[in-house]
Amino acid sequence: MSDTVIRVDNLSKKYVLSHQQEGQSRYKSLREVISNGAKSLSQKFLKPSGKEIYSPSREEFWALKDVSFEIKQGDRVGIIGRNGAGKSTLLKILSRITEPTNGRIKINGRVASLLEVGTGFHPELTGRENIFLNGAILGMSKAEIKRKFDEIVDFAEVEKFLDTPVKRYSSGMYVRLAFAVAAHLEPEILIVDEVLAVGDAQFQKKCLGKMEDVGKEGRTVIFVSHQMSAVESLCTRGILLESGTISIDGTSEQAVRAYLEKAYSLGEMTPLWQRTDRSGSGRVRASSFRILNSEGIQESSLKSGEDYYFEIGYLNNTGIALKDVVVSLDIFDEKGNRILLLRTNFTKSNVSLNPDKGYIFCGINNLLLTHGSYRFSIFISHSDTEILDYIEDAASVNVDGGDFFGTGSSGLPSHCKILAKANWSTKIAINNHNYLL
Ligand SMILES: Nc1ncnc2c1ncn2[C@@H]1O[C@H](COP(=O)(O)OP(=O)(O)OP(=O)(O)O)[C@@H](O)[C@H]1O
Ligand SMILES: [Mg+2]
Incomplete structure (x- = not known):
């Protein structure tokens, strides 16, 4: 033709x-x-x-x-x-x-x-x-x-x-x-x-x-x-x-x-350690991912406004302890838009890894994601020069329920994924002056 x-x-x-x-x-x-x-x-x-x-x-x-x-x-x-x-x-x-x-x-x-x-x-x-x-x-x-x-x-x-x-x-x-x-x-x-x-x-x-x-x-x-x-x-x-x-x-x-x-x-079926669709040198591999609530109990889904730990299990194949390791969790919505990036070096929190295996925890307070499905990518690099492991769609997680605002409103999940509490008023006080708007 x-x-x-x-x-x-x-x-x-x-x-x-x-x-x-x-x-x-x-x-x-x-x-x-x-x-x-x-x-x-x-x-x-x-x-x-x-x-x-x-x-x-x-x-x-x-x-x-x-x-x-x-x-x-x-x-x-x-x-x-x-x-x-x-x-x-x-x-x-x-x-x-x-x-x-x-x-x-x-x-x-x-x-x-x-x-x-x-x-x-x-x-x-x-x-x-x-x-x-x-x-x-x-x-x-x-x-x-x-x-x-x-x-x-x-x-x-x-x-x-x-x-x-x-x-x-x-x-x-x-x-x-x-x-x-x-x-x-x-x-x-x-x-x-x-x-x-x-x-x-x-x-x-x-x-x-x-x-x-x-x-x-x-x-x-x-x-x-x-x-x-x-x-x-x-x-x-x-x-x-x-x-x-x-x-x-x-x-x-x-x-x-x-x-x-x-x-x-x-994402739900294949455990991380079995995943082959990953890149990086492989000297360190993420082997598991779990969500823990503030009591350390595993959860299968998230609620807006609550506190959580994301737990990443790792295998260190180098046989030596590694310092200054950068870990990222990238969070994407169901359309593939990146919504949040949590990364150790933003907060000067790069981690040290055991010579064999262990866990990395990422604690987050007052989860600001609204209802919906999200996918997490895990990225681990060494001193920002060597990509050790990178798994896209390492986990898929639903946010359902929760009361971020304390008013029962879930925001408008179809319009916006991130929640923030705003203070609305018709009056503000700056430097002890009252401004009427
Ligand atoms: N030069 C190469 N030598 C060996 N293997 C390769 C080479 N280039 C690609 N591969 C492998 O071929 C497979 C397909 O790679 P490709 O880059 O086409 O994937 P992709 O769909 O573009 O992935 P991504 O979404 O990560 O970009 C992968 O497993 C990759 O590791
Ligand atoms: Mg490609």
């Missing part, structure tokens, strides 16, 4: 894992790097994270298995799935950065991709030089690129740093420029992996808007994200990947619904 721009037939990709797992430990998605608060990306990529003790039993690993689909011109396709499902691998094959092991792809049109940090840009070249390099790779003439240049710089807000090598850019600047280049150089097919995980809310909105524009111009967008609300609003079509195979290929709403249902049931 003439309006088919991408055709994928029985695509498979096999990785062979070495014992040292160097490839895997170096391989970090954009989101992983950013969620570690990485300032120096290059340092992170260049420095292998010490000896790897954790090694899986499997040597061969199929990241994609027999994947087939067709994408038509102007389709906006959201690709979703849990960590390790094969989303980025698929995008890399479509962008011809990696070869498939088996199967075929056929693409009609110029592809611009924004994948993990490090692809597409040359670190030693300046922002300006990278814009021209990328344009040339896309087959554009110098004059064409010049015409787009100001728009790109304007969108990325990097004017002052145009003549700085991009390796000196902050992660936010880097991604802004990379996105601007990919989206503005008039690709026929725009492929974007997770860009919304970085940047502030305003930039995220700008990116979504730009991708929508690109789609409206009749061009094709393929978009990987863990933010279900973004996938639903941007995409007309959704593909759900599960362990390297397609489990749903339908509308974005159908794919999102299936993903959310599966995410919850899986």
Whole structure:
């Protein structure tokens, strides 16, 4: 059919894992790097994270298995799935950065991709030089690129740093420029992996808007994200990947619904120590997660306004005590929006780990989440230089009941997830003066 721009037939990709797992430990998605608060990306990529003790039993690993689909011109396709499902691998094959092991792809049109940090840009070249390099790779003439240049710089807000090598850019600047280049150089097919995980809310909105524009111009967008609300609003079509195979290929709403249902049931069923959909060096692994009430008794759900301990069991595979370990709990709502980030270094509370195993407790008073379903991700790193363990959807938890306000009101859970008590009045006293409003 003439309006088919991408055709994928029985695509498979096999990785062979070495014992040292160097490839895997170096391989970090954009989101992983950013969620570690990485300032120096290059340092992170260049420095292998010490000896790897954790090694899986499997040597061969199929990241994609027999994947087939067709994408038509102007389709906006959201690709979703849990960590390790094969989303980025698929995008890399479509962008011809990696070869498939088996199967075929056929693409009609110029592809611009924004994948993990490090692809597409040359670190030693300046922002300006990278814009021209990328344009040339896309087959554009110098004059064409010049015409787009100001728009790109304007969108990325990097004017002052145009003549700085991009390796000196902050992660936010880097991604802004990379996105601007990919989206503005008039690709026929725009492929974007997770860009919304970085940047502030305003930039995220700008990116979504730009991708929508690109789609409206009749061009094709393929978009990987863990933010279900973004996938639903941007995409007309959704593909759900599960362990390297397609489990749903339908509308974005159908794919999102299936993903959310599966995410919850899986999160409840598989104990943390058995989970393989995780990343990090593995020198420390989170092995369990429980909610305890203020008496230390395990709870299966939460109530707004109450006090709790989140308990993370860990296995330390290094055999030595570790100091200055950063632990994060990321809390997402059912649409994948991040609602809360609890992290030890915010409060200068980094923890020390026993040489073998133990528990980490995160105490929280007056729970400010309103009713609903939430998912917790666990992230453990060492001195902010080595990601030890990262499990997305480590637990799914319901908040139901509770009386945060002491009035019986639950807030409006469908409108807002965070509760705060406000003092309302028509009069305030400041410096002993009464102000009537
Ligand atoms: N270069 C590599 N060498 C070995 N294994 C790899 C490599 N790249 C990816 N993998 C593995 O292939 C699987 C699929 O990875 P992929 O990055 O495609 O997942 P993903 O769906 O993008 O996950 P995430 O949501 O975490 O970004 C994972 O188990 C990953 O560890
Ligand atoms: Mg990925």
